[in-house]
Amino acid sequence: MDIDVSLSDPPSDARASGAAGVDLHRIARHVRWHILNTVAQSKAGHIGGPLSMADLVVALYFRELNIDPHRPDAPGRDRFVLSKGHSAIGLYSVLALRGYFPVAELATFDHGDSRLQGHPDMRLTPGIDVSTGSLGQGLSAAVGIALGARMAGQAFRTWVMLGDGELQEGMVWEAVNSASRFELSSLTAIVDVNGLQQFGWPAVDGRDRFDRSEPWAHVDLAAIFRGYGWNVIEIDGHDFAAIFAAFDEAGENARATTRPTVILAGTIKGQGISFTRGTYTWHNGVASEEQLATARAELMIEGETDESAA
Numbered sequence: 001m002d003i004d005v006s007l008s009d010p011p012s013d014a015r016a017s018g019a020a021g022v023d024l025h026r027i028a029r030h031v032r033w034h035i036l037n038t039v040a041q042s043k044a045g046h047i048g049g050p051l052s053m054a055d056l057v058v059a060l061y062f063r064e065l066n067i068d069p070h071r072p073d074a075p076g077r078d079r080f081v082l083s084k085g086h087s088a089i090g091l092y093s094v095l096a097l098r099g100y101f102p103v104a105e106l107a108t109f110d111h112g113d114s115r116l117q118g119h120p121d122m123r124l125t126p127g128i129d130v131s132t133g134s135l136g137q138g139l140s141a142a143v144g145i146a147l148g149a150r151m152a153g154q155a156f157r158t159w160v161m162l163g164d165g166e167l168q169e170g171m172v173w174e175a176v177n178s179a180s181r182f183e184l185s186s187l188t189a190i191v192d193v194n195g196l197q198q199f200g201w202p203a204v205d206g207r208d209r210f211d212r213s214e215p216w217a218h219v220d221l222a223a224i225f226r227g228y229g230w231n232v233i234e235i236d237g238h239d240f241a242a243i244f245a246a247f248d249e250a251g252e253n254a255r256a257t258t259r260p261t262v263i264l265a266g267t268i269k270g271q272g273i274s275f276t277r278g279t280y281t282w283h284n285g286v287a288s289e290e291q292l293a294t295a296r297a298e299l300m301i302e303g304e305t306d307e308s309a310a
């Protein structure tokens, strides 16, 4: 991999290192800052979902995926589908720090003439493989990509990130079923299991149960995926060592089995910032100046540079 980020520190025992000694904890802090700050400047956008998947996406782009930011259309590149497309700002922040486009461009997020729309657009943004935003569709696209790769004799792998609330979409399960029937072991799905969606399941017969957990929160997802014929890996989605081990196992599965793999990543919605952590109320939102100052301090951004690798 061709990585030369200004964020890079010599790795220490306390830090996870990606390729070339890149400090992933530090990158993830900056990604979290860009998520909160960019949305605040654009005055609209999602926060909790981008923050919960941040460590997983940093690990993918800085350690795992076979990609080249300078050749975003290279035919043999690994593909990544952000099925939970509302979390676009989290992916854009990682792509910028990885060198796909200038970090300064994040300031255009969600403007009408920007390449960085509120939901990913494959026609506009370097590094975006599939346009998403209508929940439920990404896994089907990924199944098609993985199947197409096999038919074309291409060896690349296909990754897809889903939300746990998104699993309510029936189309997801058609794709889960077909992926194993087509024996698409090159396909790896990650589910960002943060236990929350937008509002939860508030009402029964008009009565608010004050249950904000997402409706699949009490379902045994591992058993269901296994039943469909998938390899299942369950991890803490904020622990880089666990993430790396899961990625290694998924790679081994791709080589040695005929089954697709799902990584059920236990995460915390809004992770990394005190006032957004663990609440559905920050599914989307705009931080005040005071909240931005709090987050800057918590994420230890002061005095650090974050230029892109481009």
Ligand SMILES: Cc1ncc(C[n+]2csc(CCOP(=O)(O)OP(=O)(O)O)c2C)c(N)n1
Pocket: 048, 049, 050, 052, 084, 086, 133, 134, 135, 136, 162, 163, 164, 165, 166, 167, 192, 194, 196, 197, 198, 214, 269, 283
């Ligand atoms: C088909 C569809 N229905 C509704 C929405 C609006 N919406 C955007 S995010 C969201 C909640 C998603 O929850 P989850 O999948 O758990 O994502 P996360 O918690 O990671 O934000 C909803 C209902 C949508 N984008 N697409």
Ligand SMILES: [Mg+2]
Pocket: 163, 164, 165, 192, 193, 194, 195, 196, 197, 214
């Ligand atoms: Mg969720």
